[in-house]
Amino acid sequence: MTEQTFKAGDKVTHAVFGDGEVKFGPFRGMFSADDGTGDHYTVAFTAGSMARRAGSVRGGSLTLRPEFEIGACVLFNEERSKVVAGPFTDKYAPSHPWYVLEDEDGNHETSAARFLTLAPADEPTELKIGGRARVLVDGPHLAGLHVGDVVEVTGVEAGSDNEPDSVDVYHNGTTWYVDASQLEALPDEPSGYCVISGVRYDLSAEYRDKDDDMWQFSPEQQADDGTPAGKMRGWSTFDSGCSLRYVLDTYGPLTRVTT
Incomplete structure (x- = not known):
């Protein structure tokens, strides 16, 4: 059986000496076979007993170290995704590992590691009007809110x-006045969407209310409550007095219109 091959620059782990990086190879060793079994590599070690030293080792004692950890946020086709499984290798291309990714909408796809880069770290998230937050504590004065609930900051x-x-938050039709220390700010939703009470509304879509009236909501104009301004079908402009939250509370639920 042909051993896995490596190339200069590969991050690897040796069965005894720990982590390192391949600097040269493969090259034939004294016990190398014609099929490549027994080939050697020069590895510069970064951890373990051989840290900061290099040595010649058999390829069979090396394993490719994952380039991306499970849960890492990566860029694939310029879009952010999360690594949920891998790395995997194909017997016809053992030096090209691939991963399973999950995008921000929960869809899954695969990609070779060479097409992925680590996504830049998010800017620190802050509590702000129109933003989202996660509840961190239970308490008698927060009756109806529970640890893990995602709320809207108003x-x-x-x-x-x-x-x-102090922060005003809205959840399931009720507003609470809570201490900021009881909340964790969450990143903004992708542009073009608004989440209220755990439901994501697509601002490019049209929605039907309980009276069968049709509504659209602006991806650019916000009302004072931090949610998009709305307009009923036939109106020429968006009205901040008819925000997405107001329409939900007064005429909801809203059902997305599909064609």
Whole structure:
């Protein structure tokens, strides 16, 4: 059986000496076979007993170290995805590992590692009107809210240090006034969407309310409550007084119109 081959630059782990990087190889060793079994590589080790030293080792004692950890955020076709499985190798291309990815909509696809790059770190997320937050604690004054609930921020009051102190949040038709320390700010939704009470609304779509009236919501114009301004079919402009949240509370539920 042909052994896995490596190339200069590959990150590998040796069965005894630990992690390192291939600097040269493969080359024939004293016990190399015609099928490549027993070939050697020069590896510069970065950990373990051989740290900061290099040595010649058999390829059979090496395994390719994953380029991306499970859960890593990567860019694939310029879109952000999360690594959910891998690496895997194909017997016809053992030096080209591939991964299973999950995009921000929960869809899955595969990609070779060479087409992936680590996504840049997100900017620190802050509590802001129109943003989302996750509840961190249970408490008697938060009856109806539970740890893990995702809420919408509708108001923020700064303390003496100009940092958020008290926050108005909205969830399932109710508004609470809570301490900022009880919340974890969440990243914004992708542009073109708005999430209310765990439901994602597509701002490019049209929605039908309980009275069979049709609504659209602006991806650019926000109402005072931090949700998109709306307009009923036939209106020429969006009205901040008819925000997505107002329409949901007054005329909801909303059903997406499909063609």
